[in-house]
Amino acid sequence: MREQLLAAEKVKAIDWRDGALYLLDQRALPFEETWVRYDSAAAVAQAIKDMVVRGAPAIGIAAAYGLALGVRARLAEGDDWQMALEEDFEVLNNSRPTAVNLFWALNRMRERLYRLKDSDDALAIMNAEAEAIHESDREANLTMAQLGVDLIRRHQGNLQTLLTHCNTGALATGGFGTALGVIRAAYLDGLVERVYADETRPWLQGSRLTAWELLNEGIPVSLNADSAAAHLMKTKGITWVIVGADRITANGDVANKIGTYQLAVNAMHHGVRFMVVAPSSTIDMNLESGDDIPIEERAGSELLELAGKRVAADVDAVNPVFDVTPADLIDFIVTEKGVVERPDKAKMALLMCRKRLH
Numbered sequence: 001m002r003e004q005l006l007a008a009e010k011v012k013a014i015d016w017r018d019g020a021l022y023l024l025d026q027r028a029l030p031f032e033e034t035w036v037r038y039d040s041a042a043a044v045a046q047a048i049k050d051m052v053v054r055g056a057p058a059i060g061i062a063a064a065y066g067l068a069l070g071v072r073a074r075l076a077e078g079d080d081w082q083m084a085l086e087e088d089f090e091v092l093n094n095s096r097p098t099a100v101n102l103f104w105a106l107n108r109m110r111e112r113l114y115r116l117k118d119s120d121d122a123l124a125i126m127n128a129e130a131e132a133i134h135e136s137d138r139e140a141n142l143t144m145a146q147l148g149v150d151l152i153r154r155h156q157g158n159l160q161t162l163l164t165h166c167n168t169g170a171l172a173t174g175g176f177g178t179a180l181g182v183i184r185a186a187y188l189d190g191l192v193e194r195v196y197a198d199e200t201r202p203w204l205q206g207s208r209l210t211a212w213e214l215l216n217e218g219i220p221v222s223l224n225a226d227s228a229a230a231h232l233m234k235t236k237g238i239t240w241v242i243v244g245a246d247r248i249t250a251n252g253d254v255a256n257k258i259g260t261y262q263l264a265v266n267a268m269h270h271g272v273r274f275m276v277v278a279p280s281s282t283i284d285m286n287l288e289s290g291d292d293i294p295i296e297e298r299a300g301s302e303l304l305e306l307a308g309k310r311v312a313a314d315v316d317a318v319n320p321v322f323d324v325t326p327a328d329l330i331d332f333i334v335t336e337k338g339v340v341e342r343p344d345k346a347k348m349a350l351l352m353c354r355k356r357l358h
């Protein structure tokens, strides 16, 4: 299946070449495919904040390249370059709060930085570390896709009707996706009849990005309002909800795009299986439970306006953009280290002791 999956990789959103970072501007999709060039850490941090690049693993990868750009600029400034680089760590660290992949990638870059010797080519090594982070995410996607498909086949062998939320595909990762990677692989394996994609209010990752990715690959997809999900579970024979994650805590609670929690409640009520697909870089063993996860609040204008035009009455809006699904609503967490069924603290700890499966 690996070869089949690699052949199915069509879209990419992050490109590192000639010492610069190129990002496919996700704000312009699906109507325009515009690539923007970045050559400083501060500019990459702003791109993350503005959601030119989004999705937990993709944010981490972009931040690692942003830091590598910082290293080049700081080296040119002189002897105290490592001290000056702290400013770049700081600006990247502050770009978005919820997805832990961002901090994970920056920590990995920091660890590599600390191991540099005086005789090393610092720039080459830090560039290579960012590239390795990118490549390992791509590999993780492939492993998770295979594990996810095995689960679907094991639990329900026939054609499946799936529901997903937000965008977890090639646009959100270094490869072809987490949850969407499993869905792609299941389709290649002949297991998918139809995918329902939540539109994912208010930023519309579902209608603008997931629908675009699936359409490009000829995977049967229908778009639905987020509020239609329970009704669809009841009437359309949905067998699996498959979503990604932005941060998973030590007890197996999962932060993901706002609306995921209500999907899990509805899935349990309707006997629909609930699968979370995320690389281990999304797991934060430093936090005991989902209550400790900082939840990003974005501007109310994302709700009050549509395409820049006011559509709401003259009210304030509250716009938390992630929520936390408690572990006891989750059937499976699929990572590149293996699968956790009915997650809890002990199972998460065991998983994190394991090596990657690839």
Ligand code: MRU
Pocket (backbone or CB within 6 Å): 054, 055, 056, 057, 099, 165, 166, 167, 168, 169, 172, 173, 177, 178, 179, 205, 243, 244, 245, 246, 256, 257, 258, 321
């Ligand atoms: O606000 P976004 O678009 O960055 O949120 C993205 C999500 O919530 C995804 O579901 C999550 O990052 C998993 S992506 C593989």
